[in-house]
Amino acid sequence: MTGNLPVLLIIDDDSDFCQLLISLMDNTLLQVEAVHTLGQAQLIIDQERPHVILLDQHLPDGLGIDFIPKIRSAGGKINIIMITADLNSLVAVDARERGVRHFISKPCSFKTITDLVYSTLP
Numbered sequence: 001m002t003g004n005l006p007v008l009l010i011i012d013d014d015s016d017f018c019q020l021l022i023s024l025m026d027n028t029l030l031q032v033e034a035v036h037t038l039g040q041a042q043l044i045i046d047q048e049r050p051h052v053i054l055l056d057q058h059l060p061d062g063l064g065i066d067f068i069p070k071i072r073s074a075g076g077k078i079n080i081i082m083i084t085a086d087l088n089s090l091v092a093v094d095a096r097e098r099g100v101r102h103f104i105s106k107p108c109s110f111k112t113i114t115d116l117v118y119s120t121l122p
Contacts, residue, residue: 006051006121010034011041011067012083013059021054024110030121037061038070045074052120054113055100057084057091065091068098079120083113 008030010018018034025032033048035041038061044050053071055064064082071078082095085106092103102116 005029005031007048008032008052008054008117009041009044009048009050010054011038011059011064012036012054012056014056021110021113024114025117029118038064038067041067042070045071045078049074049076050078051122052079052081052117054117055080055082057082057086065095065098068095068100072099081113081116081120083108 006029008025010021010032012018012034013036015036018036022032022034030051033044033050035044036059038059055067057064064084068080071080080100081102081104082100083104083106084091095103101120104112104116
């Protein structure tokens, strides 16, 4: 990681989505990393302590919602933005109860995502 920039971790199995989002982020404001599994995410969380996590619900090795306690156990204040195509309102309610700051339903605009990410930066 470079300098003291806040870290955004994108956890999403759609690599094209990740690449597009990385290209839209201002790399003078934050450092962006993307991973495609919860296992990869755990390694980054343990090493980097991201400031913001953009978390997908459906990943190859589990559900994002079930991963939230592991994020919280890492310590520190990590802002979680959950993004999913899962339109089940119970997932949104459960996510908020687990401390997710924002919940975004796909499809959505990249501007919505970037605005929310920047609004959570320290």
